[in-house]
Amino acid sequence: MLFDGHAHIDSEEFKGRVEDVVNECNVIVFNASVDFNSSIKTLELASRIDNLFPALGFHPEFVEKSDEVPKVLDLLDFALEVSEVGLDYYWIKDRNLMMKEIKILRNFLEQAEKRNLPVVLHSRGGNRDLLDLLPSYKVRFAIHAFEGSTKHARAFVDLGGYISVPPILVRDKVRAEAVKAVDLAYLLTETDSPFMGSEKGEINRPCNVIKAIQKIAEIKGMKTEDVEAEIEKNAKRFLGVSDWFELREKKREKIENYLYTRRSD
Numbered sequence: 304m305l306f307d308g309h310a311h312i313d314s315e316e317f318k319g320r321v322e323d324v325v326n327e328c329n330v331i332v333f334n335a336s337v338d339f340n341s342s343i344k345t346l347e348l349a350s351r352i353d354n355l356f357p358a359l360g361f362h363p364e365f366v367e368k369s370d371e372v373p374k375v376l377d378l379l380d381f382a383l384e385v386s387e388v389g390l391d392y393y394w395i396k397d398r399n400l401m402m403k404e405i406k407i408l409r410n411f412l413e414q415a416e417k418r419n420l421p422v423v424l425h426s427r428g429g430n431r432d433l434l435d436l437l438p439s440y441k442v443r444f445a446i447h448a449f450e451g452s453t454k455h456a457r458a459f460v461d462l463g464g465y466i467s468v469p470p471i472l473v474r475d476k477v478r479a480e481a482v483k484a485v486d487l488a489y490l491l492t493e494t495d496s497p498f499m500g501s502e503k504g505e506i507n508r509p510c511n512v513i514k515a516i517q518k519i520a521e522i523k524g525m526k527t528e529d530v531e532a533e534i535e536k537n538a539k540r541f542l543g544v545s546d547w548f549e550l551r552e553k554k555r556e557k558i559e560n561y562l563y564t565r566r567s568d
Contacts, residue, residue, distance in 0.1 A: 309493035337362035358384035390429025453484035469499035
């Protein structure tokens with residue numbers, strides 16, 4: 304089973320064909336929300352697509368509309384993963400807004416710890432602050448589409464975290480060095496669909512996660528099918544489940560609760 308631990312299937316690029324895109328292959332997909340509206344869309348998609356699961360969060364790029372954060376936090380009862388949350392110092396340059404990002408992230412980490420939810424973290428320019436923050440929380444975490452030095456990659460792994468790798472790995476030497484430096488037991492795969500494709504300009508899709516796996520296998524000198532099997536084991540460990548049936552049962556219960564709550568309102 305392929306594992307796409309971070310995608311944006313609610314994007315306009317997939318409008319009207321989400322089910323077809325997800326069902327192109329045998330893949331587990333976690334759809335990451337970026338604000339309140341996309342959190343609602345994610346839950347709606349997860350309610351009707353068997354292999355799509357809800358990851359709810361608030362993207363740090365949207366820090367200026369942080370009034371939505373409490374509403375997203377209220378939805379975490381229905382999530383199976385927290386994302387997309389984190390730190391972005393690439394687009395956000397104002398120091399006050401950076402500090403606000405950290406405050407928001409702390410809120411999500413606290414709630415993830417309380418609910419025993421795994422967290423997939425966005426980090427563009429924020430690796431050092433993340434490395435300072437994470438030891439304060441008992442959470443399972445992965446760094447989404449990791450970009451950074453091998454030193455930082457090893458540091459996240461030393462904290463018990465995972466490095467998540469998208470298909471852009473095929474054409475990114477820096478990410479390839481990080482993958483080389485990290486033990487396979489701490490690697491996960493994702494697509495960040497429709498972004499981060501193996502080719503410039505392509506609309507990335509969940510099934511393209513196989514391209515990341517193939518490149519990892521090449522870097523590690525392993526067979527593709529062996530890497531796929533190890534990534535699947537890692538994903539189950541990260542999500543805290545023994546099999547995918549257990550994950551689907553968790554989703555069914557949480558989504559039913561969500562739909563009941565929406566109908567009651």
